[in-house]
Amino acid sequence: MASSMVDRKAAAADFLPPETITNMPSRNHNRPPSDQVAERKVRQAIEEAASRNTQLLGELEATAHAPGLFNNNQIKIEHVDKRLADLEPEVQEAIAAANQQLKQHKSYRDSVAKKFVYTVLKKKGAFDEKAMREEKAYHEVLEKRHKAEAKLNELKADKAALAIETKELEELVERHGAAHKAIDGLYSKIFDGPTAGFADEDEQEEAHKLAKLALQERTEALKAAVRGVKAAQAVKVAIERALFEKQRASFENHSDIFSQRGVQTILKRCVAYINRGLELSDEAVEAIQATPGPDLTQAKKSLDGLFIAARAVAQERYHSKSQNAELIERLGFTLTKALDAQKKYVDAMKKVSESRRESIRRTARALEDERRALQQIRQSAFETTVGFGAAAPAYHECCDRAPGFEHDSHQQSASIVEPVVTELPEDAEPPP
Structure with a gap:
């Protein structure tokens, strides 16, 4: 501050009369000395905190993406949980249907007595037709079960991946919040109350x-x-x-x-x-x-x-x-x-x-x-x-x-x- 005033007076000496230079107003003209001291203290506090301020701003910038992604992941997990809750009864129903149809299929595939009766009655063709029909029905419900289970497993895998990513983001969110809190405290310490010069x-x-x-x-x-x-x-x-x-x-x-x-x-x-x-x-x-x-x-x-x-x-x-x-x-x-x-x-x-x-x-x-x-x-x-x-x-x-x-x-x-x-x-x- 003082050096800038010297520079202004030195530059003015090239073309102003000496008495004008002597009477040139100062930047702190009419300001009480106590105000000047208070302003210097504020600026000194800013200078001393500059390195910490830069560090915190860098931390905020480096972790700025985390809160948004973390919140998005939380929403995604909620949606996955809802879909899982809807799908799990469907899977259980498909499993029950497949098990029931398997019993029907086995009753023709593995029953020697039933096959013998149909043969004696000379209805082997009808037996084979029914057995084939039951086998086809079983494979259809089994395919539905496999699709439902595959979808369920896929959702569980999605949730597991989201959980891992969210856990990693959680650490960044905590760092981000801590940086905000620290910079708030830093600024509060310097600027709260009357701030001379600002x-x-x-x-x-x-x-x-x-x-x-x-x-x-x-x-x-x-x-x-x-x-x-x-x-x-x-x-x-x-x-x-x-x-x-x-x-x-x-x-x-x-x-x-x-x-x-x-x-x-x-x-x-x-x-x-x-x-x-x-x-x-x-x-x-x-x-x-x-x-x-x-x-x-x-x-x-x-x-x-x-x-x-x-x-x-x-x-x-x-x-x-x-x-x-x-x-x-x-x-x-x-x-x-x-x-x-x-x-x-x-x-x-x-x-x-x-x-x-x-x-x-x-x-x-x-x-x-x-x-x-x-x-x-x-x-x-x-x-x-x-x-x-x-x-x-x-x-x-x-x-x-x-x-x-x-x-x-x-x-x-x-x-x-x-x-x-x-x-x-x-x-x-x-x-x-």
């Missing part, structure tokens, strides 16, 4: 951080939607248990030893499950942390309306078997309709989660675009600082990480479980 790197690093934050926010939104779906799904358990209690109440009502108190106690348990269903319905829509759309609002309204109607029926009190029977029938009809409404509620909730999954897909792609742009700028810093030759081969992003970002987001929601619908102990008095 304003464009700082700007792109900020864009990358914002893209990563956006993906985290979308992931949290997806987790909220999945919690909503799980709560909506748990509503079904509450309805099914309420229906079970309704059935128990029906048995109690028709029993020889009729107990009005027993029917009412069971219906109270039914009400407890209905109330739990209403709670879960509320939890589901609250979980998504957003104003529900019209479809979801309508689905919840329909479900809640049926719950409220079922609860009102279950809280009615009668003193005769016939009145109770009519009440229990209405209760069962309403709860059955609630099951249908619950399905629609889950479907509406799933639309929210699917929309958020699609948003994650777009955000993961945006994050990958920003990451690639950042890596390109950081590699450019090596090229401009130590020269293209020292930093060769040129950086090339060979692996798309967007699917991985998307997968990681989905994995965070995969462990979310349905809320519990606590089962009331048998014959226990339900809560008031």
Whole structure:
């Protein structure tokens, strides 16, 4: 840097006045000394890491073909496995058919008694014709068996060859991944945070951080939607248990030893499950942390309306078997309709989660675009600082990480479980 300024002043001395040369502005004019020191440190770190950077870029280039071929082989093996699964029963069937036909063939070929009977009856020609027909049939099914077995063996050989090739590629894939991880760490160590002298790197690093934050926010939104779906799904358990209690109440009502108190106690348990269903319905829509759309609002309204109607029926009190029977029938009809409404509620909730999954897909792609742009700028810093030759081969992003970002987001929601619908102990008095 200093030598270039000396060269500029030396060249200017041939045709500029001395006072002009003396007052010629410096490249670091108006820059604080601390900034100049910080920039020198960054450039020194780049120079010191140049050899390692070149080594890693060479490793990436040498193994760049492996991930694609490895994935292709995995797909091929899956296809071969499917064909093997389809073919193996066909081979077993062909073997069984050949064995059966062989018995038929032997019954004519090796049976002296049968041959003797036909000869005595002077039907030797008929015997020979049948024997020939059975032999021909045997050879036909035997040929089918051999073809099927040959095809099966060929597929097994293909799979074995693919397995060997995949095993070799697996080592290259591991090397490739390790090189990516190492170069990420190398660049992170040099460039993370404010990087003096590389304003464009700082700007792109900020864009990358914002893209990563956006993906985290979308992931949290997806987790909220999945919690909503799980709560909506748990509503079904509450309805099914309420229906079970309704059935128990029906048995109690028709029993020889009729107990009005027993029917009412069971219906109270039914009400407890209905109330739990209403709670879960509320939890589901609250979980998504957003104003529900019209479809979801309508689905919840329909479900809640049926719950409220079922609860009102279950809280009615009668003193005769016939009145109770009519009440229990209405209760069962309403709860059955609630099951249908619950399905629609889950479907509406799933639309929210699917929309958020699609948003994650777009955000993961945006994050990958920003990451690639950042890596390109950081590699450019090596090229401009130590020269293209020292930093060769040129950086090339060979692996798309967007699917991985998307997968990681989905994995965070995969462990979310349905809320519990606590089962009331048998014959226990339900809560008031």
